[in-house]
Structures are given as C-alpha cells and as structure tokens.
Amino acid sequence: MPGFTRPAENAVSKQADRLFAQPLAQVPDFVFNEDVVRVFPDMIKRSVPGYPTIVENIGVLAGQFAQPHSILYDLGSSLGAVTQALRRHVQIADCRVIAVDNSPAMVERSREYLHAQDSMFQELLPVEVIEADILSLDLQPTSLVALNFTLQFIQPEQRLTLLTRIRQALLPGGALILSEKLRFADQAQHNLLNELHIAFKRANGYSELEIAQKRSAIEKVMLPDSLEQHRERLLEAGFSQVVPWFQCLNFASLVALP
Template sequence: MRNKEGLVDDLITSIPGEWKFDEQVSQHFDTHVRKSVPLYEEVQKAVIEISEWFIRDNSVVYDLGSSTGETISLLLQKHSRKKNVRFIGVEESLPMIEIARKKCSSELVQFLQQHIEEINEFANIDLVLSLYTLQFLPLWKRKKVLQRIYNGLVEGGAFIFVEKIRAENSLFEDIWNDLYWDFKQENGLNEQQVIKKAQSLRGVLIPLSLTENLSLLSDVGFQCMDTFIKWHNFAGIIAVKMPSKNDIEENTYLNTDKNNKIQQ
C-alpha cells in the first residue's frame, strides 16, 4: 500500500509526505537527530562558541524551531555570568516545548508555541538562530521571515542558520546524497528506515543550494555573510547586520561637523 506507515527509526514511524514533530518524534528527537544529521554535536558547539561575539548583558536571543531546547540550554550555561540575557524559543510542537521547558528551567527563558512565520515583528534582537528549521518552510514564506529577522536585528546583530542544501551541480548532488545515506546507515539506521524517512519528507523539507540561500539573505539586506561549517549537503551560515551606507555617511558627516566646530 503506497501510504503504509513505516519505521524511520526504531521507535519512530511516519508515512510519505507527512513527517511531523509530534509526541512520538519529540520523545526520541535528541537521539534520532544525532543519527540523521551530520556533525550535529559540532554544529551545536560552533554556534555556542560564535555566540560569544554577539551576546552581552541585556541581549535578546531567539531560537526559531527550538525543538527540545538543546541549543538554548547550552547557551544558558555558556552565558550564565552575563546579566539579564533573555532567550526566546519558538516552536510549533507542544510536545517539544514540554521537554524544552524541563530542560531549561530559568526565568530568563521563554518558549512560545507558534509558527515562526506568524511572528510579525522582531525588535532589538542581538542574535537569531534557526538550526534545521527554515528548510521546512514553503519557499514563499522564507523571504518574509528573513526580512523580519533582518529588520529586527540591532546593527551588529547576527542571524545564524544551518540547513540541508542542494549541490550546485547534479554530479555532486548524487555524490552527497549517497554519502549522506551511508552516514545514516553507519549510525544504526537500516536501509529501509533511510528510505522511509526520505519518503516522509517529500514536500515537507525543501532545500535550496548554498548560493540560493546566500542570495535570499542578500535580497533582504544582509551584506556581511560567511559559511562557518559545511558537510557535503549540509551548511551553516552566519549573516551580520551592518550599518547601511547612508548611516555611515551620516555619522561621518556629523563627526566631521563636530570636529570643525571644536577647531573653531
């Protein structure tokens, strides 16, 4: 039967085109993600380390698609000596949030049960994270979300996101996908589970190439971007909101005018 439910991990089932972060997935997410996402631990470590350049006293940090609160928990530990740093996790799955709240029991942490595209406005944000989340948004919604993130960041604030990506060339697409499937099987998933997971993500996970992701960031205003990690068909990107050219010219003019008045 075409839509027969099948195992995508030992304790997780799904059917083609209907992958959901439901209670079943939530209970086993932390284990499953390490089997199916390359360099997961390394990505978490890199994000936490990079955050040191952007989180200071009174900072506001958003984690979009915060799942079980793993990243916020690590950030909370890393920046525990700083004053009044607020962490806001946005997650549509209530079972995920329930786990996250137990993992991050602090008055500085808030979890919102919400679709990330429903956040109409961010304001005075120092750091926004989106780890393996934007890839689940329909393409027509991504640019709107990115624009709101850009608008809401303070100057010098950063957006860090990690995505599954498409190769720039069809030859590499085949190579990267084969190596990705090898990775999953080396981590304990059997061939049938790998196939069932791929089927469950049909039309649900829609990756873009690295170039297309960078182009989207540029379209919404980011000018300072770099790739901080890459593994075959996965990549992590950081984008920093820099002062606009007009702001730089205005500040230069004001400083010059001030110096002229002092000299007079």
C-alpha cells in the same frame, strides 16, 4: 558532544529512533508529533552529520555577538538544544533567551529539559519557551537569532519575508546563525554527497527500509536550498555579509551579519 555527557543531558530521552523500522502500507508526511519528540535526540544525532558540533558552537559564536540588555532568539527551537548552548556560553549582562516552536509536544518537552538544565547549572540566562508560529511572531530588537534546521521546513515563498523581518529586528553588531541541509546545482556533486549522507545513516544503524521510508516521509515537508540560494536570499533580505562557518557533507551553517 561525543565522548562525554553534560549533566543536563541526563534528562534527555534516550529512546532509540525506530519510527520507520517496520514496513508501512502508506508513509505519512513527517510531523513533529509526540512520537517524533520521544526519539528526536537519537534521530537528529544519527541523521545530521556534525549536529553536536553545530549546536555547541552556535553557543560559542553567540558569545561574540550577544549584546547587553538584549534578546537572543532560538526560532524553531525543537527540544531546546541550541537554547541550552546559548545559556551555557553567553555571559552578557541582562540577556535573555526566547525559544519558539510551533509543536506543542516539542515545547512541553523542551521546558522539562530546560528546567533540568536550571537544576544543574548556576547563573544561566533566563529563558522563555513560546508555542507560536515564527512566521507571525512579533520579533523584538535582538542581537542574535538562531535558525537551526528550521528554514527548510518553511514554504520557499515565505522564507524571504521571515529573513527580512529578522534582519529588521537585528541590532547593529548582531548576527543570524542559519543551519540547513543543502542541495547542490551540480548534479554529480549532489548525488555524491547524498550517497555519503546515506552511508552516514547506515553507519549509525539505520536499515535500508528506515532510510527509504524516512526519505519518503520528509521529501514533501523539508525543502532544502543551495548555498547560493541562501546567500542571495540573505543579501536580498538586507544582510551585508554571509559567511559559511561549518559544513559536513550536505549540512552547513552560516553567519549572516546586518
């Protein structure tokens, strides 16, 4: 969170994101490789408005839905920021966290960060970090699932199937917390929020070259939906309520209830 540093964050890489600072003859598609992992904490903080607030409050919200003797899932866990928030805030008997990511580099570094968290705090929820494709993961009964900026990297035709499987795994009284970048059907609104997002990146020190090259790298990989599309898909997957709880520019987080 802005203004202070938690002890576990001391272990997190402080390397600045300069991946797109030099002109590239051909900009490759964005992948979560070792180069990205090294700078990911800086990249996400400077690219996603409201990210620290979303992550910390996923932990707070999870405390309202987590149930005794259940699993909490962090799907697409990257470096484990949400997993760390879950472990800090959820104090329910016999819960455990399963964090899943398909990037070997992310999984390896996440395990290091979680080990550092263990050394700084006592009585945290146990956690298991798994390298796997969440589309083929056998989901166990769960009271809380976090998809934090993950669904947008899954092919659109596969999203409903994943959300349906999550809904079927959720225990009564549980919840899915879904955070995503949004696109907007109204073109004027879409353009305005896109320009404001670019201004946010400029204010965080990214050059026009970095912004343009990053956009080129990610545009075929990250495919955002509108809030209306998210709501309709979640209802089709079997959720009964979809409640937006946070939005900053074109980034939002929702709570979906079974």
